[in-house]
Amino acid sequence: MCIRDRYQRRVHAIIKDKMETAITKSKNPADRAGVSACKVFDGEDLYAGDRKTMQALQMKDWLDQQIQEKAEKKKLEKEGIKGYAEQTATITVMRKSAEEELKDKRFDMYKAAQEQNLLLIKEKKEREAYEKTQRMAKDAKEIEFTVTNDFMTENPATCTSVVSDNRVKKYHWKGMNAEQKKKILDEMASQVEDKKKKKELDKECEKLWADQEEAKRQELIRQTLLKQQKERDMLKAMKETHVAQKNEKKEKWPNYYGDKLPHEKPEAQLTAHFIIPFKKKKKKKKK
Numbered sequence: 001m002c003i004r005d006r007y008q009r010r011v012h013a014i015i016k017d018k019m020e021t022a023i024t025k026s027k028n029p030a031d032r033a034g035v036s037a038c039k040v041f042d043g044e045d046l047y048a049g050d051r052k053t054m055q056a057l058q059m060k061d062w063l064d065q066q067i068q069e070k071a072e073k074k075k076l077e078k079e080g081i082k083g084y085a086e087q088t089a090t091i092t093v094m095r096k097s098a099e100e101e102l103k104d105k106r107f108d109m110y111k112a113a114q115e116q117n118l119l120l121i122k123e124k125k126e127r128e129a130y131e132k133t134q135r136m137a138k139d140a141k142e143i144e145f146t147v148t149n150d151f152m153t154e155n156p157a158t159c160t161s162v163v164s165d166n167r168v169k170k171y172h173w174k175g176m177n178a179e180q181k182k183k184i185l186d187e188m189a190s191q192v193e194d195k196k197k198k199k200e201l202d203k204e205c206e207k208l209w210a211d212q213e214e215a216k217r218q219e220l221i222r223q224t225l226l227k228q229q230k231e232r233d234m235l236k237a238m239k240e241t242h243v244a245q246k247n248e249k250k251e252k253w254p255n256y257y258g259d260k261l262p263h264e265k266p267e268a269q270l271t272a273h274f275i276i277p278f279k280k281k282k283k284k285k286k287k
Contacts, residue, residue, distance in 0.1 A: 146152045154174045161167035176184070 150158045151172065156174070158172045159168050159174055161169055
């Protein structure tokens with residue numbers, strides 16, 4: 001609530017306005033006279049002193065209120081600073097305690113990890129020594145097998161079958177000899193040559209087929225051109241025939257539509273108009 005609303009109520013202003021209106025607008029001259037018998041003029045402020053006194057009291061009350069509010073605000077700020085300092089001190093103590101606890105735990109963790117690493121190194125060394133012993137024994141056994149076994153030494157006697165000399169044991173077979181290899185290589189070369197010949201023959205066939213198709217296309221174009229030329233000649237001949245027929249008709253029937261000529265009689269004109277020669281179509285006999 002502001003100072004004006006606190007000390008200058010609307011109801012007071014309404015009462016003051018009514019009193020002033022009653023005095024200034026009264027038609028009775030006696031009502032327009034003041035206490036000192038002086039006349040009250042329109043617009044004259046009769047309550048200026050009271051209003052100034054009231055405004056001074058209002059100003060003093062407002063200043064006291066501002067001073068009190070500033071004092072309370074400063075007190076709250078001091079309390080806030082004090083509380084923040086206490087909170088910061090408490091947090092600092094808690095953080096220091098947590099950091100020391102974390103440091104102790106980290107040291108214990110590092111110590112346990114070091115002991116675990118030493119144990120793992122020991123186990124690794126023992127495992128590597130055991131694996132080395134096993135590997136050396138396996139290598140010695142493999143060397144002995146490679147040197148003494150008939151399969152590894154590729155003994156030719158183990159490849160021949162007991163059934164026949166031209167048969168081999170598939171589980172002991174060590175590969176083909178030079179003659180067998182040469183025979184297979186010759187066969188492969190023959191197949192390659194046959195494939196080349198077949199490819200060349202296919203190319204020649206494709207070329208002949210393309211030439212044949214091109215010849216067909218050229219012949220088709222030629223026949224098309226000839227057909228078009230014949231059609232043009234036929235149209236030209238028909239046109240000439242129509243023109244000749246038209247001229248012949250004009251010569252034969254100069255007055256085809258029956259126009260009256262000066263040297264002809266009306267009966268002859270009428271006869272010339274209606275008598276038109278028609279060619280009778282011959283009926284085809286049904287077989």
